[in-house]
Amino acid sequence: MKKLINDPANYVEEMLDGLCLAHPGLKRVGVDRRAITTANPIRAGKVGIVSGGGSGHLPLFTGYVGKGLLDACAIGNVFEGPTINSCQDAIEAANGGAGVLCLFGNYGGDRMNFEMASEFAAMNDVDTRTVLGTDDIASASPAEADKRRGVAGLIFAYKAAGALAEGGGSLDAVEAIARKTVERTRTVGVALSSCQIPGATAPNFTIADNEIEMGMGIHGEPGIWRRPIRPADELVDEMIAMLLAERPEGATRVAILVNSLGATPLEELFILYRRAHQQLERSDLRVVRPLIGPYVTSMEMGGASISLCFLDEEIEELLAAPADCPFWRID
């Protein structure tokens, strides 16, 4: 697998340097400079929101640092959680004196390191809370929903929590809205081709020329089935049916993200979105604020995911609030 890179050992460093050069609203901080925060320090008294995770998912995670979204982000090597130091640095950068919400995907390494960093933060009298993204419905049954992996739908929680924090919400309130948004968000993805970790000698997985894998994770974790490719509309129908199987009671409005895992072009995302929109409206769900594009990727992985955030009034209002980061802006 060809990549336009230099020494794989410098992949993350050079990527972060380029990101911050291109977006002067972001800056690298911390001993290892592996935390990204806003060029302007956090407003005193505002609840901070921190995320973090491995590299290789741009715009996630670092690309969502900005007004009305994340205050800081800890970033690890490709597909590795951020180090405890980076988590501490991010929490420190996001500490405006009103507490910090750690909002990240449900992966072991990320969890352990944020946990340790939170213990250190507590020693410094910084109140932290943790909410884990668990939107990938293919990774565990509804009964074990809290064990699901966090994938693309995490950005809805960023947006809702970010807006509430920006508007002066308390740490309790920000934690609660993040938790509610995660609970009302579901994602399923379909993969067509693999990515490869820089420096590795083989792709993360192989898949036949005519096959796709439903439910695959954003690191290539196995999905639900692997079968010959079918027309996009059929795949969307199946994905929407899976997502609606866990439709919360009373939900009538839904925000959607049709996301490229990397190599899948915008044209195909719009073809998928067209069908998803039809099917949702047929299910008496009003689609609002569609997001279509590469929002959470796995480098050059081919495929797409569909995320639904089942709205209530509070979440819908927060999703519509102003926000501004390099990859998502709402006025």
Added chain:
Amino acid sequence: MKKLINDPANYVEEMLDGLCLAHPGLKRVGVDRRAITTANPIRAGKVGIVSGGGSGHLPLFTGYVGKGLLDACAIGNVFEGPTINSCQDAIEAANGGAGVLCLFGNYGGDRMNFEMASEFAAMNDVDTRTVLGTDDIASASPAEADKRRGVAGLIFAYKAAGALAEGGGSLDAVEAIARKTVERTRTVGVALSSCQIPGATAPNFTIADNEIEMGMGIHGEPGIWRRPIRPADELVDEMIAMLLAERPEGATRVAILVNSLGATPLEELFILYRRAHQQLERSDLRVVRPLIGPYVTSMEMGGASISLCFLDEEIEELLAAPADCPFWRID
């Protein structure tokens, strides 16, 4: 090559439907609904700007319809110019009574069809002008610069001409700024892997697992050389050197676009940008307004292009003016 599509015959239709569903600021018009224009009609007395070309390059062309950019766009089948009807429809939609600039890439089909459409427009007393994007320095020598293909750099001309038209510029002035911006914009691309036309049985080209092609066009047209892949920094150095070989006299500031051809992830674009930025500053060029991302693609083609727009005061001001379309916004 796997694609998330339905019947290839419906590829463009479904893609455009999805695009307009997702972005209600855009609408399909014309007999074949193959012209895209803004939901609000053009302001009377404003010079209209129209572009067009084949499908398969999103966000180009249709994605740049919006305030301060294009007023309408004619869109053809994948890699085929728009039909004469679509060109007429687009010109009609962009006619606010002050004339229409047709601004598109230098390809035979596009040129012939816009030419015929302009003849029809003249019969209806619509004054049209044509400026061709010719930024691909790999496609002809400086002596034959007017024969070069138009690639990613075209969006700088959209932006400059769009801003001037928005601000009330005359057709002459808008034509002149588009021409000047094209003349001061250069692009070179490097391809890693091929795309495939929906419905075709083979990729547009094949390239060895360790090879890249410098100067390849956005439809897979052959480039300057094909060699084993090298570190990104070396490639950027070569690309920047090629671009600066035609540096206009007196240019001290430059806008840059580091563009993914489709499958190349953001991480790699930032690695490329980091080096490009270093090299430009070393060449006493100040980099302003960097754009990094998939702006002009070839479906799932792997690779990236670098475009430089050598600024003067007028162009710089126009690039900074407010603009708003689904894929590019400046306030």
Added chain:
Amino acid sequence: MAITIETLTIAIVRADQSMTGLTDVLNAADAKLGDGDTGTMLARLLRTFAAVDTRAAPDLGAAFMALAKAGAASTGSSLGTLVITAMMTAGKATMGQTELSWDQLGALTAAVRDAAMTRGKAELGAKTIIDGLDALARQIEGLDEPTVIAQAGSAAMVQVLADFRDRPSAVGRARMFADKSIGLDDPGMLALAEIIYAIAGERRPVHD
């Protein structure tokens, strides 16, 4: 016996049918130096032509114009636009006529060639479909026997491809790669040849 709407209709059916085996060949020829869509585009264009009810047209001119109109709604590619230009030219030339005598086919082809040159801003000798049209026009000039015309047309195509194969392209995408184009058939010229073979009912010579 003369060229009638029926002759035109049969020619179109044959051309359309020939695309089953030709789409990939022409895509591949175009992909060498261009964007690889000649076959896909031509298959769609000829399918569009085949769907036109030419038999319902009052005269040959109207039939050609109906084809031009349908084609113009189907593609905007270089070659497609030249084909549409050809149909418009033939339509204008035969307006009001229900028949065209076979010995006029050469002159009509020459008129089509000239219109395509104007539209495409291309010279003779640039190694495009226009050189194919030129060879065809000259070869069938004055002939009045359909079978003779068919044979002469096919022979002209074999010859013109051979004549140009080792010359550089000077127009279209391939112009940029004039040197690389040596040894390759121009996709537009090749498409014309294949369609002529199909219409003429000749076995397709092996080109490479």
Added chain:
Amino acid sequence: MAITIETLTIAIVRADQSMTGLTDVLNAADAKLGDGDTGTMLARLLRTFAAVDTRAAPDLGAAFMALAKAGAASTGSSLGTLVITAMMTAGKATMGQTELSWDQLGALTAAVRDAAMTRGKAELGAKTIIDGLDALARQIEGLDEPTVIAQAGSAAMVQVLADFRDRPSAVGRARMFADKSIGLDDPGMLALAEIIYAIAGERRPVHD
């Protein structure tokens, strides 16, 4: 003779060197159900350890702590974090000591196992590196001869991999695919085994 900073340093050099052949193997093991980075991550982590000047540390505890600190700056992956936890645990247990007698190694391993369980919120039997540590701790418990410990440790690894191979995973990414994990070695347990073989100087048994 006892375990000294020198013993630790040599063990790390051996572990680091073993990664040349192991990176791809461990990546592939992890890619089956996880994200395919175990080898890449561990190679970097061990290279980081090897670069630490352990010999400059005043005592064993400080040496382990220096490793923990360097490691903590190098990765945040699940396994990496558990390895760092292990170093911290060993550091605390040997703080101020320049030597650890060989018969204490089993108890130290057990302490590391317990700390990793707490950090990873994992049970015994979940088919992770923790079961490997558990098998190791129990097998070398009370042994005081380095060569005997080496042999027993390696044998424990062979055994624990075999014991767990056909059981489902219950923790980490592989938990999601408990059924699919049957028949596969857990990448973390496999990594521990390979490193033990390397440190013990045993020939690596062929695992599949």
